[in-house]
Amino acid sequence: MRVLLVDAFPMVRAALTGLIEQHFAGSQVQGVDSVAAARAALEQGVPRLVLLDLRMDGGFELLQQIHREHLLLPVVVISGSDDTEEALQALGAGAMGYVPERSDLNTLVQALHLVLAGGTYVPPLKPRVDDTPAAASAAAPLPDWAELPLTPRQKHVLHLLTQGLSNKLIARELGVSVETVKDHVAAVFKALGASSRTQAVLIATQKRS
CATH class of the missing domain: 3.40.50.2300 (Response regulator)
Structure with missing residues (x-):
């Protein structure tokens, strides 16, 4: 290598x-x-x-x-x-x-x-801070995972995403097809308002920390 x-x-x-x-x-x-x-x-x-x-x-x-x-x-x-x-x-x-x-x-x-192995590593990060009070008051807080409209399986997928696993490895972990994992990932993106795996991982990691 x-x-x-x-x-x-x-x-x-x-x-x-x-x-x-x-x-x-x-x-x-x-x-x-x-x-x-x-x-x-x-x-x-x-x-x-x-x-x-x-x-x-x-x-x-x-x-x-x-x-x-x-x-x-x-x-x-x-x-x-x-x-x-x-x-x-x-x-x-x-x-x-x-x-x-x-x-x-x-x-x-x-x-x-x-x-x-095909994953993404994102460490725990400091919360994003805006110096302007007006912007801070206008920022909507991220929902807790418990409040997200996700099934238990989709929450499991979200957890595995934060571990950096690829769709293939998630499918192996859950015992489902890669296509099924893609559907779950799409649902997670929609719930988090994310447009990519990286963005979803960052949002979830910040909320969990």
Whole structure:
């Protein structure tokens, strides 16, 4: 498994390289220290996974480019904050995982396993805060899961979505067809007012925390 690691700091690259090689047998990590070097590496061949420090100069633009040109290539954002807006931007731009810098190494390893299995990793995030009282009073609170017009099975699907499971893995977990899972996911989206898996996971995660 080839992994492209994009981080400006040599010590961070060394630590993450060792971690990946330890937990993912046969992995080959290519560490680069700039967005330009990352683009050059991608031209030489598409890796299995990209780890990206979003705070690098041009990091967000690189994330957007990867999503645009290599739609199925999973990108995990590392060294991010636990700011909800930043996470929303990263996931909305195509990242399949978002790991804040406060996370421990075990969390990072679990996130990588999850993303490589086709899931999405979203950590617990801080509630979104608006500085204007008028906007805060106008914001409608999210409903409790108990108040959502979902069947018990659909709530189970929602729970599995927050765990990052793909439709295929959810179907295996529930013992139903993938098409049935798609119907349940569509119902969950409608109840949450979400337009994507990522948005549904973020809404559910924020409400549960």
